[in-house]
Amino acid sequence: MIADRRALRRKDPEGLAADRAAAKVIPVWRGRSLVRAGRPPTPVWLEGERAQAALGAGGEEAIYLGVDAAGAAVFAIDLSDVDDPVDALGLEDRFEDLRMAGAFMPAADFEPLAYARGICRWNRTTRFCASCGGALRNEEAGFAKSCTECDEKVFPRTDPAVMILCVRGDRCLLARQPGFPRGMVSALAGFVEPGESLEDCVRREVGEEVGLTVERLSYAASQGWPFPQSLMIGFRAEVAPGEVRLEDDELEEARWFTRAELEKPAMKAAGYFYPPPMSLAHRLVREWIAE
Numbered sequence: 001m002i003a004d005r006r007a008l009r010r011k012d013p014e015g016l017a018a019d020r021a022a023a024k025v026i027p028v029w030r031g032r033s034l035v036r037a038g039r040p041p042t043p044v045w046l047e048g049e050r051a052q053a054a055l056g057a058g059g060e061e062a063i064y065l066g067v068d069a070a071g072a073a074v075f076a077i078d079l080s081d082v083d084d085p086v087d088a089l090g091l092e093d094r095f096e097d098l099r100m101a102g103a104f105m106p107a108a109d110f111e112p113l114a115y116a117r118g119i120c121r122w123n124r125t126t127r128f129c130a131s132c133g134g135a136l137r138n139e140e141a142g143f144a145k146s147c148t149e150c151d152e153k154v155f156p157r158t159d160p161a162v163m164i165l166c167v168r169g170d171r172c173l174l175a176r177q178p179g180f181p182r183g184m185v186s187a188l189a190g191f192v193e194p195g196e197s198l199e200d201c202v203r204r205e206v207g208e209e210v211g212l213t214v215e216r217l218s219y220a221a222s223q224g225w226p227f228p229q230s231l232m233i234g235f236r237a238e239v240a241p242g243e244v245r246l247e248d249d250e251l252e253e254a255r256w257f258t259r260a261e262l263e264k265p266a267m268k269a270a271g272y273f274y275p276p277p278m279s280l281a282h283r284l285v286r287e288w289i290a291e
């Protein structure tokens with residue numbers, strides 16, 4: 001895990017150079033994360049000569065992630081320009097899609113990989129100034145860029161999105177988007193619009209997606225979700241009596257589940273499952289079941 005992001009260190013070139021010489025490195029390749037096969041897979045961080053080789057092969061500037069629990073500096077490096085980094089660096093492990101490989105990882109394993117993936121993606125996709133089209137220059141160890149033509153300065157974006165577990169009495173509402181894996185149902189979710197409060201966003205999404213009215217709303221928890229750049233903000237919403245109506249084509253199914261129906265054997269028999277342990281949706285459902 002990353003114990004401290006040490007944001008002030010990003011503006012200290014000499015300190016960063018010293019950190020880099022003894023760095024632990026989380027490599028990212030074309031959006032994928034380096035993991036060791038297993039159930040669940042485990043993250044692979046590079047150290048020593050391998051870390052230095054990865055930093056050398058990265059081409060782009062290394063991104064400073066902070067320090068781990070032992071106080072060691074941790075960097076992310078994007079190896080996307082290397083055709084086969086496993087071969088080039090003599091690695092034993094594989095680059096895998098984090099959403100698949102990370103599904104059953106503990107949060108402490110998953111979160112640093114998600115952090116590295118998200119910040120690498122922002123650096124890779126943010127090359128030109130949105131105001132004038134000029135090239136951007138990297139600053140602050142991967143956490144800021146400034147335009148070489150005008151004064152524009154840009155920072156990594158995070159898009160807020162709400163996740164809502166609707167409940168009424170002894171049942172909660174889970175729904176399917178058409179793109180979900182077969183059988184998966186989850187809490188409702190949607191992006192916050194400009195000028196909108198989180199509370200208004202929850203009421204709007206519940207109304208738009210399932211035609212229900214929120215009576216009571218409480219904040220539950222949040223999770224950084226860099227796929228590609230979201231922050232999921234989780235709520236519990238008690239809804240007024242009323243029929244579920246799928247108002248638009250964002251959802252193909254929504255139904256109520258009792259706690260007993262959410263237990264694994266019952267879900268399996270009905271052909272459903274809800275999202276895996278590393279997700280906020282999982283936490284919202286489990287917390288409700290546990291009450």
Ligand SMILES: [Zn+2]
Binds near residue numbers: 131133148149
């Ligand atoms: Zn510009």
